Amino acid sequence: MTFARQPKSGPRDLEVVVIGQAEVVLETDASLAEPGRFRRSQAGHGALVAVQAARLGADTALVTRVAGDAFGEWLLESWDAHGLHLDFTHESAGRNVLRFVGQRDNATETLRYRADGACLGMVPSDVDPIPWEWTRVAFSSGDFLALGPSAEEVVAHAFDCARAAGATTVFDMTLTRGDWQGDRFELARAALDRLLDKIDVVVMGAPFASGAMVSHAEAESAALALHARGVAQVVIRDGGRRAAVNEGASVRSIHAKQPLQLGSDDAFAIAAFDGALAVGIAQKRPIAVAVEQAFAVMARCLRSNRPGLERLPKGLR
DSSP: OOOOOSSSOOOOGEEEEOOOOEEEEOOOOSSSSSOOEEEEEEEOOOHHHHHHHHHTTTTEEEEEEEEHHHHHHHHHHHHHTTTBOTTTTTSSSBBBOEEEEEEEEEEEEEEEEEBBBGGGOOGGGGGTTSSSSSSEEEEEHHHHHHHOOHHHHHHHHHHHHHHTTTTTEEEEEEOTSSSSSSTTTHHHHHHHHHHHOOEEEEEETTTTTHHHHOOOOSSSHHHHHHHHHTSSEEOOOOOOTEEEEEEETTTEEEEEEEEEOOTTTTTHHHHHHHHHHHHHTTTTOOOHHHHHHHHHHHHHHHHHHOOOOGSSSSSSO
């Protein structure tokens, strides 16, 4: 089943297509071992990036699968409310990925149930109906790639289709502990290597992801290393302070207007950066301008105290 909404403008305005996953997060201030009430929210880098791009005014489609349960209905309704095109979002068998977050002895404890997740059933043909000739940017990320070979096949096929139609492919190798089978980051490196020649813009965080993926913790060195491997454009985000961006064989450092302090769990802020970057690229802004725009949106996200997806900033300033 496809959950479709009436397009806001028409297929030619499809600026960003995101291929990714969503998670339902249930959070409590107590230990997970104790009975109590949970707050419901969302995670999954792809879903958050798609919502951010839509909230910035870009016509955005999310390609994913959700289970047809109460959580699935809530996800679909929330995405529709934020303006996402859901023509390529499908309900399917399985269950929605669940993440339980609690607090114990002043530390965060997390349990994730990903087996039988609906998004694990995605196949390359899921992206075939997308009007690629009317698409400007195709985006995906490492948390989706971590789902396994089928997810990798979906991204590879989507990026092939996008580039054949003249769209720009953007990939953020988000690297989160717990995603890659006991943090076997060699699996992540191998998956990225297989996709690298299909990616126009690689986005990566430093020092953690860049160190694990290309053996360069320093942002400028990582950007040069990826460019030397044939990536046309590289953005290495060094926390919330700056990003190393290649301009040909040289690297330029783009600084946030004010250094931004990222915490250990700033998934929304990173998604805000990527969503704004994708919109900037779709608008054909120079990469340096798109990165500056991304930092500005990230700053607004970090300052926000609004709940849930409302934390992702609305509108460009």
